[in-house]
Amino acid sequence: MPELPEVETVRQGLIQAVLNRKIKDVEIFQPQLRFPVPVEKLQRDIIGCEIRSIQRRGKYLILELSNNLSIIVHLGMSGRLFVTSHNSKIDKHDHVIISLEGGEHLRFRDPRRFGMIDVYPSDDLENHARLRDLGVEPLTSDFDINYCFKKVKNSQRPIKNMLMDASFVVGLGNIYTSEALYEAKIHPGRASNSLTKKHWKLLIASIQSVLKEAITQGGTTLQDEGFKNVLGSGGMFQLKLKVYGKAGESCETCGHPIIRLVQQGRSSFFCKKCQR
């Protein structure tokens, strides 16, 4: 479900809702997520701690605790982290519930169970198995023309697939790759190493502007049951989508129909007249 803008929206919400609050209890209802939930570690090590900072690395959220441990969370396709009263009804997909001092719950809900939760030393996060091989953050200056050009110079992979590869650049998923490639007028099937530095300049700028605008809009909520922030509200970026999910509709720029293309088993959307 969530890509970088949605995860960043959750991060900003968590800063408002749970920063510096104390963990009173933790309950695990479903330990089988993408990876097994470290039940004993959670129950033994996080109770009594305060949440000192909330960071993001790619699509991972990192809640740094007062005891040099961090809780790492990935939302997968359908995961949510949200804050609610301890009285509110527990859903069958509320897998982990963290009780905070003051009577609120921080809950991890994830119907498809593609998400994960782990606990790991804060000073060693760069060696965590899920974090150590991640590529650059797209909204930092590390994501520049030279990095991109060098990294893909021997690769004929389609650029869509390359942008979805987290060992190259993190945070981009199916929605925002399609949107950024449309803005940059680059065909999703184009070989990565055919992009010139000029292309990369435009593509990097397009990725950054799409992601920033999506963060401003609080992410993309495609259906009622789609993405929700920490307080339970949806985002607004779905109103700004140009191609994602719009197969058969007219391209805003030229009027030609938007095409759906399957790459690596996932849908891409593009305009074959505007994107080359």
Next chain:
DNA sequence: AACACGCCCTGCGCGC
């Protein structure tokens, strides 16, 4: 070594 693919799971909308 680089790359595509199947698969992990539940839920929804569609055609029949």
Next chain:
DNA sequence: TGCGCGCAGGGCGTGT
């Protein structure tokens, strides 16, 4: 109304 199918915002592990 129910059933089977395809599809869904991610990414790991496997096989070529």
